[in-house]
Amino acid sequence: MLLSRKKLHGNYNDLIGESTVHLKVLKRIDKFAKSDKVVLISGETGAGKELVARALHAENPYAMHPMVVVNCAGIAEHLIENELFGHERGAFTGADRQHIGLFETASRGTLFLDEIGELPLVLQPKLLRVLQENEIRRVGGTEQIPVSVCVLTATNIDLTEAVEAGRFRRDLYERLKSLHIQLPALRERREDIPALAKHFLAKENNASSRKVADINPEVLSLFDAYSWPGNIRELEGIISRAVLLAEDGEILPHHLPQDVRMLQTDPLPLADATAAANPNAPEYLVLPFPIGTTLKEIEKSAILTTLARENGNQSKTAKSLGIDRRTLHNKLRDYKA
Ligand SMILES: Nc1ncnc2c1ncn2[C@@H]1O[C@H](COP(=O)(O)OP(=O)(O)OP(=O)(O)O)[C@@H](O)[C@H]1O
Ligand SMILES: [Mg+2]
Structure with a gap:
C-alpha cells in the first residue's frame, strides 16, 4: 500500500521527508498518539527522537498541557527518584519542605523520559509500577497519588543489548517496546x-x-x-x-x-596519487591518505567509517576498533563539539 501524508490525521510539516521509512514513522506517530500507553522512541543520536516526541505530544489528548522533558542520564543517581516522584517533608535530612515531582508536575500533559536506557537499575521497577498502576508515591510518603500523564521515552542505546548485559530490566523493556517507534538513521x-x-x-x-x-x-x-x-x-x-x-x-x-x-576521492586512488608523485618511492611507503593528513583526522575517519559500517552500533564499533565503549563515546562527543 502506498503511504501518503494525506491519509494521516496530524499534519507533520516539521518532520521533513518523503522516504518510505520516514512515512512509516509518521504513520506510527499518528496511530500511537491516540493511545494513552507509554511509547518508546529509539534511534541514533541526532536522528530526531525529541522532534518525534513533540509531534506525538502535539497530537495526543494531553496537548493542551506542556511536555516536561527529563534527561535520565543528566540527573545524579541519588536524585532521580526525588525528581520524578517528589518527597514529603522530613523524608530525609534536609527535606524541610514537601517537593512535588515531575510526574505530578506533568499531570494532564506529557512526560518525556529521554535516555531511558540510563535510568538506574534500582529505579526501573519503580517506574514499571507507576506505568502499570498510574499512581506514584512520594519519597517518604505513604499515600498512593493517582497521576494522569502521557509518558514518552527515548533511547539511543540498544535496549536489547542493555537487557542482555543486565543493565536494563527485561520486564520494563517488554512494557516499553509494545509501542515502539524505531527511527531510521539518516544514511538509511x-x-x-x-x-x-x-x-x-x-x-x-x-x-x-x-x-x-x-x-x-x-x-x-x-x-x-x-x-x-x-x-x-x-x-x-x-x-x-x-x-x-x-x-x-x-x-x-x-x-x-x-x-x-x-x-x-576514494582512499585507494589517493594512495596511487601519492606514489605517482614520487615514482622512486618504494611501494611500502604508500599511504591510503593524502600526505599532510593528521593522525587525528585518520583516527576520526577510521572511527566514523567503522561506525557507519556497523550501522551506528557503538558497541560493535568499539569492539571492532579494539577500544572500550566509553572511549568511543567520548571521541564521538568531541567530534560533535
Ligand atoms: N524529520 C526532520 N525534519 C526536520 N528537522 C528534523 C527532523 N528530524 C530531526 N530534525 C532536527 O534535527 C535536530 C536533531 O533532532 P533531535 O534533537 O530530535 O534528535 P535526537 O534523536 O533527540 O538526538 P539526541 O540523541 O542527540 O538527543 C533537531 O534540530 C531537529 O529539529
Ligand atoms: Mg534528544
Whole structure:
C-alpha cells in the first residue's frame, strides 16, 4: 500500500521527508498518539527522537498541557527518584519542605523520559509500577497519588543489548517496546537529504538574514556518499556553518568540513596519487591518505567509517576498533563539539 501524508490525521510539516521509512514513522506517530500507553522512541543520536516526541505530544489528548522533558542520564543517581516522584517533608535530612515531582508536575500533559536506557537499575521497577498502576508515591510518603500523564521515552542505546548485559530490566523493556517507534538513521533515508538540507538552508537564511540561494549539486552528491554518524543534527550543523562561510551565493564543496569532503576521492586512488608523485618511492611507503593528513583526522575517519559500517552500533564499533565503549563515546562527543 502506498503511504501518503494525506491519509494521516496530524499534519507533520516539521518532520521533513518523503522516504518510505520516514512515512512509516509518521504513520506510527499518528496511530500511537491516540493511545494513552507509554511509547518508546529509539534511534541514533541526532536522528530526531525529541522532534518525534513533540509531534506525538502535539497530537495526543494531553496537548493542551506542556511536555516536561527529563534527561535520565543528566540527573545524579541519588536524585532521580526525588525528581520524578517528589518527597514529603522530613523524608530525609534536609527535606524541610514537601517537593512535588515531575510526574505530578506533568499531570494532564506529557512526560518525556529521554535516555531511558540510563535510568538506574534500582529505579526501573519503580517506574514499571507507576506505568502499570498510574499512581506514584512520594519519597517518604505513604499515600498512593493517582497521576494522569502521557509518558514518552527515548533511547539511543540498544535496549536489547542493555537487557542482555543486565543493565536494563527485561520486564520494563517488554512494557516499553509494545509501542515502539524505531527511527531510521539518516544514511538509511538518503533520498530525504536534499529536502532536509534545503529546509535547514531556509531556516538558517531566516535566522541570520543571509541570502544563500542554493546548494551546489556537487555538495549534494558528497552528502549522498557521507555516512552521517551524527544524523540530522549533523546535517543541520554543517548547513549552518556553510551558510556563514558562503556568505551570499551558494554552498560549495569547500564550505564543508574535511570529513565530508574526504569522501570525494576514494582512499585507494589517493594512495596511487601519492606514489605517482614520487615514482622512486618504494611501494611500502604508500599511504591510503593524502600526505599532510593528521593522525587525528585518520583516527576520526577510521572511527566514523567503522561506525557507519556497523550501522551506528557503538558497541560493535568499539569492539571492532579494539577500544572500550566509553572511549568511543567520548571521541564521538568531541567530534560533535
Ligand atoms: N524529520 C526532520 N525534519 C526536520 N528537522 C528534523 C527532523 N528530524 C530531526 N530534525 C532536527 O534535527 C535536530 C536533531 O533532532 P533531535 O534533537 O530530535 O534528535 P535526537 O534523536 O533527540 O538526538 P539526541 O540523541 O542527540 O538527543 C533537531 O534540530 C531537529 O529539529
Ligand atoms: Mg534528544
